Amino acid sequence: MWRVLRVLCVTLFLTCPACQRGKMFRGIFQMNVRCPVCGVVFERDAGEVTGAMAINTALLCILALIGAVLAIITKIPTGLLIGGTAALMIVSGVFFYRHARAVWVGILFLTGAIFEDV
Ligand SMILES: [Zn+2]
Numbered sequence: 001m002w003r004v005l006r007v008l009c010v011t012l013f014l015t016c017p018a019c020q021r022g023k024m025f026r027g028i029f030q031m032n033v034r035c036p037v038c039g040v041v042f043e044r045d046a047g048e049v050t051g052a053m054a055i056n057t058a059l060l061c062i063l064a065l066i067g068a069v070l071a072i073i074t075k076i077p078t079g080l081l082i083g084g085t086a087a088l089m090i091v092s093g094v095f096f097y098r099h100a101r102a103v104w105v106g107i108l109f110l111t112g113a114i115f116e117d118v
Contacts, residue, residue: 004110011106012099016040018109018116024102031101040116042105051108052101059096060089 007017016022022037034041043049067085071078108114 007106007110011102014102017106025098051104055100063089
């Protein structure tokens with residue numbers, strides 16, 4: 001259990017889950033193919049980014065749900081609430097993109113899909 005939490009926390013800081021030292025991203029949206037420290041390949045197969053998209057979509061759904069709950073329990077004008085929620089969802093989707101990809105790499109590492117080459 002501690003290993004799972006440690007790996008997910010390490011990946012939230014965009015750090016390699018294998019060596020926990022190498023940076024996963026070289027730019028704002030560019031992920032390194034390999035860890036610069038241990039050389040592990042972060043995404044071995046094409047299409048593995050879809051897991052990160054699922055994580056990001058789940059996060060955005062939670063934000064939309066919070067917006068819907070606020071519409072029900074508060075008296076905030078509906079137009080303002082919809083606009084604010086939509087703007088927050090767009091900003092959050094872009095901001096958490098790297099973190100969602102990194103957490104997905106952590107999940108792949110925990111399930112054995114990412115491993116150090118020998
Ligand atoms: Zn590494």
